[in-house]
Amino acid sequence: MAPRLTAPKRGFSPAEFERRLARAQTIMAQYQLDGLLLTTPHNIRYFTGFDSQFWESPTRPWFLVVPVTGLPIAVIPEIGAPEMALTWIKDIRTWPAPMPADDGLSLLAGVISALPRRHGRIGAELGREMTIRMPVIEFLALRERLPVEVTNGSPCIWDIRMVKTEAEVAHIHHICQIASDAYEALPGKVRIGDNEREACRRLRIDIAERGADATPFLPAISGPGGVPQIVCGPHDRTLVEGDILFLDTGSTYDGYFCDFDRNYAIGKVSDAARRAHEAVWDATEAGITAARPGNTTEDVWRTMAKIVQDAGSIGNNVGRLGHGLGLQLTEPPSHMPGDNTVIREGMVLTIEPGMEYAPGKMIVHEENVVITVEGARLLTKRAPRELPVIS
Amino acid sequence: MAPRLTAPKRGFSPAEFERRLARAQTIMAQYQLDGLLLTTPHNIRYFTGFDSQFWESPTRPWFLVVPVTGLPIAVIPEIGAPEMALTWIKDIRTWPAPMPADDGLSLLAGVISALPRRHGRIGAELGREMTIRMPVIEFLALRERLPVEVTNGSPCIWDIRMVKTEAEVAHIHHICQIASDAYEALPGKVRIGDNEREACRRLRIDIAERGADATPFLPAISGPGGVPQIVCGPHDRTLVEGDILFLDTGSTYDGYFCDFDRNYAIGKVSDAARRAHEAVWDATEAGITAARPGNTTEDVWRTMAKIVQDAGSIGNNVGRLGHGLGLQLTEPPSHMPGDNTVIREGMVLTIEPGMEYAPGKMIVHEENVVITVEGARLLTKRAPRELPVIS
Known part of the structure; x- marks a missing residue:
């Protein structure tokens, strides 16, 4: 049995990701969010095209910050950097994970704190049909140290992903x-x-x-x-x-x-x-x-x-x-x-x-x-x- | 290519689960926990033997409460009840999920509130190399309404699972x-x-x-x-x-x-x-x-x-x-x-x-x-x- 010959091209063009981002940013603005904090394979893949089976390992958290204006910023373990560099994402910050004492949190907090502030709120994967992919105690500690409110971004994210290209x-x-x-x-x-x-x-x-x-x-x-x-x-x-x-x-x-x-x-x-x-x-x-x-x-x-x-x-x-x-x-x-x-x-x-x-x-x-x-x-x-x- | 003939028997005996539970309860007592609240496929499978590929669907939360004495209690969507009934778990409570307004939370809160109280603390999957499998906002709402403290149970859970039978x-x-x-x-x-x-x-x-x-x-x-x-x-x-x-x-x-x-x-x-x-x-x-x-x-x-x-x-x-x-x-x-x-x-x-x-x-x-x-x-x-x- 040979593979079906009608396969569409793998991956998506940078233009497709730009359109996804622009549409997402319009929706984020409607939700009065200054950005989204993403941690899960599907949400990160939607915006970056990054693919890995390594999500099976629960050891290291990965982050993508999608601001309401400007380009996404990946904050990821060093082990993922070579592959993320092959995507359209240009701003990639890494740390040598696993690092239990501070597994990317300081780096991430710095990125979020530096976002332009309009509504003072970012959306995270906190709601229905989503589970955040990082330890809850680390999420709560992160939330404490941020100068912005972290709110439920799930309705916004689902609005973005529910309509397909x-x-x-x-x-x-x-x-x-x-x-x-x-x-x-x-x-x-x-x-x-x-x-x-x-x-x-x-x-x-x-x-x-x-x-x-x-x-x-x-x-x-x-x-x-x-x-x-x-x-x-x-x-x-x-x-x-x-x-x-x-x-x-x-x-x-x-x-x-x-x-x-x-x-x-x-x-x-x-x-x-x-x-x-x-x-x-x-x-x-x-x-x-x-x-x-x-x-x-x-x-x-x-x-x-x-x-x-x-x-x-x-x-x-x-x-x-x-x-x-x-x-x-x-x-x-x-x-x-x-x-x-x-x-x-x-x-x-x-x-x-x-x-x-x-x-x-x-x-x-x-x-x-x-x-x-x-x-x-x-x-x-x-x-x-x-x-x-x-x- | 025929399957390898030396496969061990699938599943585990009730005696094995009883031993796992007894050992886990000893470790839980050392951590001064009155019980564990589990939501993830691997932790639930460890104690119940329950197997499903349905974990791929993020829509419905599933829960297992493992008290420090007595038997585990499954609090799960109706869709999972027939299969859970085939495991050694006897106490299975269900609700007709998905039910966005109250997706098992009241039922779960009742079960946890009824646990015998000694230390006034239960452990949840909040720490390293674990992510809780339920919306964070629902977890935080649950935590508010419980009469016991919900603490980081991950070190206890990993102590339990790290040594294999x-x-x-x-x-x-x-x-x-x-x-x-x-x-x-x-x-x-x-x-x-x-x-x-x-x-x-x-x-x-x-x-x-x-x-x-x-x-x-x-x-x-x-x-x-x-x-x-x-x-x-x-x-x-x-x-x-x-x-x-x-x-x-x-x-x-x-x-x-x-x-x-x-x-x-x-x-x-x-x-x-x-x-x-x-x-x-x-x-x-x-x-x-x-x-x-x-x-x-x-x-x-x-x-x-x-x-x-x-x-x-x-x-x-x-x-x-x-x-x-x-x-x-x-x-x-x-x-x-x-x-x-x-x-x-x-x-x-x-x-x-x-x-x-x-x-x-x-x-x-x-x-x-x-x-x-x-x-x-x-x-x-x-x-x-x-x-x-x-x-």
Whole structure:
């Protein structure tokens, strides 16, 4: 299996980063922030293009300061300097980390203190769907010594990242196509009698062979006519006639995720399971239509919820029917009651209705779309309404 | 390539978790804590065995409360309940997440408030080499409403996790053997003229085929006679005669990491590069010998640092010469000046000397060991002193 040939160019042009920065600075100004303090891989990558798997090591904090005017300043461990120097970032300050007594804090405090002050507030990654990547006690100590207020920058950051650029969408589209191809090929690679773990491994290898960089998310679950949950596994359970095999993947290409699942019938499954799959497929269809500029995420939720309720849903434990995605597997907004985000052009969303049609028997379906002025455009290859069969 | 047949049983017995808990509670008592509040995948997995790739989604916080006496209490989103119920944890409280207005906080506050109070303090993941996995503003709000002090629990948690059980060591040994085999086979799969990305992909696939569950960390870098950094890449750079190709992997088996690298000569490399590789190999040998109970991490560092300095090192940007590993790619302690951790039986450590022998030409070597009463025992297959050649 050779890698898919349609890969978009890796990385982004300096012009793209300049546009991202300019737009971000407009939004920061609306939030009355003098700058953003960023510590997490995805936020730092968004503004710099810096890529590393070294985020797996929790030892050293990394920082990026994005002022409301002017260029970003990277404040990072020495170990990261050679690679950061390859990005468009020009102002790179380093310290010889790890240095437990002062792991970049003095250096960072100096940079933040020197920012032009207008509102006297900077935003940090303190709010919903974000966790700051530095020890909390060090964050609190930093906050004490700064001459500016550190406020919750998460709503501002999500406003920035929630609308994708064309180049970002091309990346997500590519990884969605890779995973779609791999899902389509799976029935040729798995048989009744294989176990979940082996099915999952074959899909993982196929996705890598088709050109994905990594697969951070690939749960696999099976059960008679449906599954009890959708976020854990695989286990050693053997696939038997009548099962539903559920697979979901967040694989990445050049930092960007897909996030969609597929269900397979193991041999012949019950009519109830088939009907439930058709209901979530129909709900997906309706969700895709509802996901258009001007509608809200709650509108999308309501459209899908009605269909699965009418089809006999007794609930599901997921808590929402889809969400944003991009540099992360899940991002705001959420299709759920109370989340009244207005859908806008450039958002990339999952459409993910699910239903438990009998206790412990859940079927969840999912596609990824980008919002255009005409409505949602599929980034994934639409799943067939009829369950694909593994025999 | 069939998976390696010597895999240890997945998961751990309830008796193992009981022993972990009892030992942890002894350590917590020494720290005068009434309990620990845990939010991160690795800490929760250590005490529960709960495994999920869903941690990739930042949307929902998860909590585990480990009291100084009695059993752990899981406070988790509904979506995780079916799988948590398969672990040895009996007390599982859930809420229908995501619920932005109160995402588990009231439920969690109730659980913590009901703990027996002796010292009036609980420990949270606030310190070095840890980042709490919940929004900081929600953590600060929680802290306000608790009737007990929330203190830095990280030193206590690292004391608990730093010494591994036999079953944990068996897991790490297995993934180290898988990666060793894949590294050994790599010269048969890569040729002069391939690029870094393709070499990296072939290694990733081979590691998966041999039975690893995931490969969260796999940087690849090449350069004439050495590399400028060791934590980023691969890039599209083509491998040419005289290069060193550096690969490092943190792959996992059942949650446990290996973390070691290998260097390859692309065709014929300079004498200086070969000598530098031999120097770091010799330093590794000395580091392995120095890593014995009673010595400190600084002793291990000094032993290796002397050898690479004598061999002409002009520095390196890594900042330390090895560290702990286990459920995470890197864990305390660090082999570096000022880290005077006393090495104890059961610790799993990397021995990782590196040197820049000319500007931009760095060679770093690494093995993984477990500390026994007699000294360090290799978990990896020792690399050859002479650079393996890709031709």
